[in-house]
Amino acid sequence: MxxxxxxxxxxxxxxxxxxxxxxxxxxxxxxxxxxxxxxxxxxxxxxxxxxxxxxxxxxxxxxxxxxxxxxxxxxxxxxxxxxxxxxxxxxxxxxxxxxxxxxxxxxxxxxxxxxxxxxxxxxxxxxxxxxxxxxxxxxxxxxxxxxxxxxxxxxxxxxxxxxxxxxxxxxxxxxxxxxxxxxxxxxxxxDIFAHGAEDQNIAIMDIGATTTSLIVISNRECIFNREMHNFGGQQLTIDIQTRYGVSIDDAEKAKLKGGLPDNYDSEVLARFKDAVASQIELAVDKFYESNTRNRIDHLVLAGGVASIMGLDEVVERKLNVPTTVAxxxxxxxxxxxxxxxxxxxxxxxxxxxxxxxxxxxx
Structure with a gap:
């Protein structure tokens, strides 16, 4: 610009x-x-x-x-x-x-x-x-x-x-x-903006490696944006490193390519999904505190973390807001x-x- x-x-x-x-x-x-x-x-x-x-x-x-x-x-x-x-x-x-x-x-x-x-x-x-x-x-x-x-x-x-x-x-x-x-x-x-979302507050959570951003769009205008640091996909890499005693490089490779132990999904990934949902809830609460439009009609997950299978379902259950992956x-x-x-x-x-x-x- x-x-x-x-x-x-x-x-x-x-x-x-x-x-x-x-x-x-x-x-x-x-x-x-x-x-x-x-x-x-x-x-x-x-x-x-x-x-x-x-x-x-x-x-x-x-x-x-x-x-x-x-x-x-x-x-x-x-x-x-x-x-x-x-x-x-x-x-x-x-x-x-x-x-x-x-x-x-x-x-x-x-x-x-x-x-x-x-x-x-x-x-x-x-x-x-x-x-x-x-x-x-x-x-x-x-x-x-x-x-x-x-x-x-x-x-x-x-x-x-x-x-x-x-x-x-x-x-x-x-x-x-x-x-x-x-x-x-x-x-x-x-898709959601192509099908009559003008009267809705649509939140987009972009979860990167170390930075997470929340923007809220209403009537095709951004009414809120907030950037949070020190949380993102890198936290999952650290969790893998800590749990399995591997180097940070090996943890990153395993996260991307697989090959982790059978208990990975239940003991590491599930906890990370819950942590992501909690971070999103905190970010949405900030929107509620700073804006008179105190509702989110739909939440869209973006960023590399959004592709984790089942994350959208965990977030939807925690926030009770319809959630999709971008x-x-x-x-x-x-x-x-x-x-x-x-x-x-x-x-x-x-x-x-x-x-x-x-x-x-x-």
Whole structure:
């Protein structure tokens, strides 16, 4: 959404960088409005060497760039442009009001002046911030005013991601924020939003390796988002390591490929599912505490953890809310070149990459 990088090019791939993997998605689109149809042209997931990303900060751009280059080659994409995202916790987002009669130049100057109130000073050791803004529409509370969303992110956060793209032979067309990419994928691609969910509060829980995000969407607008750290799929790896006395690397491999003892499901995985459900319940309670719309009509699980068999049932029982697993490709076709054997398993983890890939159609 940072238009200093926004040179819309097609084809374009969405590239999602997390603590443990890098993901790529390329989409094409036909039709308009209710006749819009998407096709998955290419996708892939590549694990990252340990320590490449630490607490969402890039620590080894070279290794990540090499992993992305491998992913570009194996996916078969011909795209040279990419949409990437910065983590929500490295960005500042605010909605402010401005006079609707302002010219574009006046509005930009006003936004920059107001943004300075919220952006940490460079004297505090922060790099120069990059700023962009987007007009949301007329302000409901202030007649004659408009609501404007501004987003700021430190320059070094953006440059580190551009460096990764450069290594892989890609150019940055769009820089977005992860939570907005996730929101876009949900609204545009999930079944529940295609079948009259306008009067419902839909919660999406994106459970990654070490970070869990909750967003709540009502009338196709995000009304709540919260990011929680230090809980995610990596906790299951630690549980396996502790229970069976193996190295963290062997625990991760066993989690992904199987071969664990017979008591794994009942003694380790079942407890982890319960822990996930409890974390989701805590996150939903935060929404209830901070919002007058004190109900969730439907819960969607996304992220790599969401593909754990039976997790949706455990969560639904605990929260007493209808719960499904995200599949952004449920209504999309798949290009013949795409190896789709594991697509159903991978789909929940691709939501942010899908949201970024959708920027090709802005």
């Amino acid at each position: 940072f238009d200093f990088l926004s040179r819309k090019k097609f084809p374009l791939v969405g590239v999602d960088i997390t603590n443990t993997s890098i993901k790529l998605v390329e989409l094409s689109r036909s039709g308009r409005g209710s006749s819009t149809r998407y096709r998955l042209e290419s996708y892939g997931i590549e694990p990252l060497p340990p320590g490449s990303v630490v607490e969402r900060n890039i620590s080894n751009a070279g290794d990540i760039g090499d992993a992305l280059a491998s992913l570009v080659k194996s996916s078969g994409t011909k795209a040279k442009w990419a949409a990437i995202a910065v983590p929500s916790n490295t960005s500042i987002t605010k909605v402010i009001q401005a006079d609707a009669k302002m010219s574009e130049a006046e509005l930009e100057a006003y936004i920059r002046e107001r943004a300075d109130e919220h952006i940490p000073s460079k004297n505090d050791g922060n790099s120069e911030p990059n700023l962009d803004f987007q007009i949301k529409g007329p302000s409901e509370n202030n007649p004659g005013s408009i609501d404007v969303l501004f987003v700021a992110s430190a320059e070094d956060v953006i440059l580190s991601r551009k460096e990764i793209l450069d290594i892989a032979g890609l150019k940055a067309a769009v820089v977005d924020v992860e939570v907005y990419a996730l929101e876009r994928a949900c609204i545009e691609m999930l 599949n952004p490709f449920a209504n999309a076709s798949v290009a013949p070149r795409v190896r789709s054997t594991n697509l159903g398993e991978h789909a929940p983890a691709l939501m942010t990459a899908v949201g970024l890939a959708l920027r090709a159609f802005d």
